[in-house]
Amino acid sequence: xxxxxxxPLETMWAGASRxxxxxxxxxxxxxxxxxxxxxxxxxREDAGRLAxxxxxxxHEAAVRILxxxxxxxxxRTHFLxxxxxxxxQTLMDEVRRYRASKRQMxxxxxxxxxxxxxxxxxxxxxxxxxxxxxxxxxxxARVVELRFYAGLTLAEVAVALDVSESxxxxxxxxxxxxLLSALETAA
Numbered sequence: 795x796x797x798x799x800x801x802p803l804e805t806m807w808a809g810a811s812r813x814x815x816x817x818x819x820x821x822x823x824x825x826x827x828x829x830x831x832x833x834x835x836x837x838r839e840d841a842g843r844l845a846x847x848x849x850x851x852x853h854e855a856a857v858r859i860l861x862x863x864x865x866x867x868x869x870r871t872h873f874l875x876x877x878x879x880x881x882x883q884t885l886m887d888e889v890r891r892y893r894a895s896k897r898q899m900x901x902x903x904x905x906x907x908x909x910x911x912x913x914x915x916x917x918x919x920x921x922x923x924x925x926x927x928x929x930x931x932x933x934x935a936r937v938v939e940l941r942f943y944a945g946l947t948l949a950e951v952a953v954a955l956d957v958s959e960s961x962x963x964x965x966x967x968x969x970x971x972x973l974l975s976a977l978e979t980a981a
């Protein structure tokens with residue numbers, strides 16, 4: 795069984811940053827399984843309620859990435875960070891489309907990154923509270939976005955944001971406490 799030549803990731807990152815469609819497509823293909831894993835985690839309870847399944851969410855996010863003319867993707871972490879933002883936008887578009895087609899607003903639940911501590915929250919409510927956190931403290935909100943929508947570890951978030959891991963840990967703890975409080979108040 796022969797496999798097509800796959801250039802090193804560094805070569806693909808450099809090509810994608812120069813706007814080479816083939817390099818971008820290869821990067822997307824190399825990370826598509828990760829997109830699907832993230833989509834499954836985000837939609838784990840309510841995928842059946844929405845018209846979008848995890849594979850569809852991953853595919854729609856990939857299509858939106860393909861439509862980007864030129865991105866300066868430095869590495870896997872930066873690519874996943876951008877993908878997280880696009881997946882978040884895609885998911886919220888689908889939640890809004892679903893709710894617009896219903897007379898009552900059925901809950902679309904998601905589980906906080908640590909279900910034992912946080913429980914389930916309405917996804918649109920979670921996104922609205924995250925948007926408020928972006929207004930209050932963009933650095934902490936970015937950590938949440940990377941953790942929740944991209945599934946990055948604290949170490950990967952530190953690399954993506956170019957800060958120390960201890961800074962990310964402090965931001966994560968603060969953001970998580972702020973979000974949980976805001977979500978409980980909104981409920």
